[in-house]
Amino acid sequence: MLDLWASLPPELQDVLFALALIAPGLLAGAMVLRGLRPLPLVGAMLRRFVWVNALFVALIAVSVGLGVGLLAQERGLRQGSARAAEKFDLIVAAPGSEVTVMLAAVYLQPSDMALINGAQYAEIAGAEGVAFAAPIAFGDSFQGAPVVGTTVDFVSHLAGPLAEGRVFATAEEAVAGAYAPVDVGGSFTPAHGHGPAAEHDAHEGFAYAVTGRMAPTGSPWDRALLVPVEGVWAVHGLANGHAPGDPRIGPPFVPEMMPGTPAVLVHATELWGNYALKSRFTRGDLMAFFPGTVLAQLHGLMRDVRSAMSLMAVLTQVLVTLSVLIGLMIMVRLIARSLALLRAIGAPLRFVFAVVWAYSAALILSGAGLGLALGWVAARGISAIVTARIDVLVTANLGWPEAHLVAGFISLTLFMALLPAWLAVRRPLLTDLRT
Amino acid sequence: MRACLLSLLLITAAPAFAQTHDHVAEAEGLRVVHVWTPATAKGSDALFYMEVENTSAAEAMLTGGEAEGAELELVGFSYGAAGEAWTVLPGLPIPAGAEVDLEPKVLALRWSSVPMDLVPGAELEIEVEVGGQHLHAHVEIGAAGDTGHSHAGHNH
Numbered sequence: 001m002l003d004l005w006a007s008l009p010p011e012l013q014d015v016l017f018a019l020a021l022i023a024p025g026l027l028a029g030a031m032v033l034r035g036l037r038p039l040p041l042v043g044a045m046l047r048r049f050v051w052v053n054a055l056f057v058a059l060i061a062v063s064v065g066l067g068v069g070l071l072a073q074e075r076g077l078r079q080g081s082a083r084a085a086e087k088f089d090l091i092v093a094a095p096g097s098e099v100t101v102m103l104a105a106v107y108l109q110p111s112d113m114a115l116i117n118g119a120q121y122a123e124i125a126g127a128e129g130v131a132f133a134a135p136i137a138f139g140d141s142f143q144g145a146p147v148v149g150t151t152v153d154f155v156s157h158l159a160g161p162l163a164e165g166r167v168f169a170t171a172e173e174a175v176a177g178a179y180a181p182v183d184v185g186g187s188f189t190p191a192h193g194h195g196p197a198a199e200h201d202a203h204e205g206f207a208y209a210v211t212g213r214m215a216p217t218g219s220p221w222d223r224a225l226l227v228p229v230e231g232v233w234a235v236h237g238l239a240n241g242h243a244p245g246d247p248r249i250g251p252p253f254v255p256e257m258m259p260g261t262p263a264v265l266v267h268a269t270e271l272w273g274n275y276a277l278k279s280r281f282t283r284g285d286l287m288a289f290f291p292g293t294v295l296a297q298l299h300g301l302m303r304d305v306r307s308a309m310s311l312m313a314v315l316t317q318v319l320v321t322l323s324v325l326i327g328l329m330i331m332v333r334l335i336a337r338s339l340a341l342l343r344a345i346g347a348p349l350r351f352v353f354a355v356v357w358a359y360s361a362a363l364i365l366s367g368a369g370l371g372l373a374l375g376w377v378a379a380r381g382i383s384a385i386v387t388a389r390i391d392v393l394v395t396a397n398l399g400w401p402e403a404h405l406v407a408g409f410i411s412l413t414l415f416m417a418l419l420p421a422w423l424a425v426r427r428p429l430l431t432d433l434r435t
Numbered sequence: 436m437r438a439c440l441l442s443l444l445l446i447t448a449a450p451a452f453a454q455t456h457d458h459v460a461e462a463e464g465l466r467v468v469h470v471w472t473p474a475t476a477k478g479s480d481a482l483f484y485m486e487v488e489n490t491s492a493a494e495a496m497l498t499g500g501e502a503e504g505a506e507l508e509l510v511g512f513s514y515g516a517a518g519e520a521w522t523v524l525p526g527l528p529i530p531a532g533a534e535v536d537l538e539p540k541v542l543a544l545r546w547s548s549v550p551m552d553l554v555p556g557a558e559l560e561i562e563v564e565v566g567g568q569h570l571h572a573h574v575e576i577g578a579a580g581d582t583g584h585s586h587a588g589h590n591h
Binding site for chain 2: 003006080082083085086118271272274275276278280282290291295297298319433
């Protein structure tokens, strides 16, 4: 049986799981309503208590929407951060924290880091199987956007063909990220450092001319300004990696003339090459790691938080529905006389039971449906805010996990709705007729 | 005659010397150390992790292995928006004097659809193909959530 399940395509597994979740609730409904037509009466009840019903539906919708929105958002954030790291095959840096280097090199979160020297870089760039080794030299900024020194190979690897203009050809030119604060044709003087403490006049007299703009990548690099690494070295009064008077940009660098770089992105000619290079450069004086691995480990640690979030979402929804059902039990007392009249004119107990259950089910289903829509809107709204804050494109769409959550919720609460129906038919007929 | 007998003795005894410690399998300068796998349910894919050392004078190619007659594929990990993925690699060269770590979410030998439950404490032997050698290694089966061998860090 397990083998058969494992052999099914994931989409089919999702559909079957959703059906399995919702089936008990639907089955209970089918048994309750079998051979009866309580819907006209239910419609009348919905119209008669329209504001109370609207309040009940809104309560359920908000609780479902919150759960659905949170789950979709968490997944969107996870996928967005993973997408942003996809282009960073292998990072080599000085030994230290992989997480710190990943945050600095992939997500452009500034950090103090030791440098890889010219000889180490030359060894990495010259290793067998290396297609290119791009320095990633950060530290400067312009209007809050990171200014990163690198090579032409890196620009092409990160974003493919430019959306506009051409790539930098001299140490005084730059390529802007898709949403960087400088247009093609404009120029800027970088500030030394980041944030409020950045020294805006430290590089006075030096300016980069923006010659091109990258296509969007969905990563913090969309706000960055990419410049030749030689420009970063020169603006800090260091050697530019080449022999004096050599105006060339890009590798190979003269090891003795290379001031160093905090990180190097290594791209191998073959897929297996990345793993061989990681082994080769994991040693005492260098640290090589896959950002994807570090990110997967971090996301793995968050799995427990995700499970707790799912459980809390379900609990919240069930608690809200429970309070709605308690409200319905009170309402049943209010309409007890009408229900008693129904029974007095010959309606079977099962019909009264079906009316009350179908009334509760209508509120639950309306609330769940509205909650799904609300969750989608919430997820989109929160995504836009998160994207603006962390510069990682987060696109939260509703998926199967949310469908499973709602299916499970509906099934469970349709069962819970049997309780007010059962209480309604257990009421004393004569007492209710006299009230 | 004595030399011939001695040679014969050495050849027949080679497999015994190839596995001197429960955590180590070695032959001709190639060593496989600390082979382990997390507990795996029947029908799922098992991933074997280990350290492979090449102390010989020549590059050795790690290509895969065998377990209970089934092929073990060398696979590399990747992670992106679509989630986690393991891709089959044709082989991995281990330079002379170098070491390669097969570790979670990086590299592994994969046994697809294991025919039985791999439970902690159970005995399992696999064959690791490296540098043309077939090294027989004992596998330590850890708990499902384990991230390393129980003797990781020990220098056998």
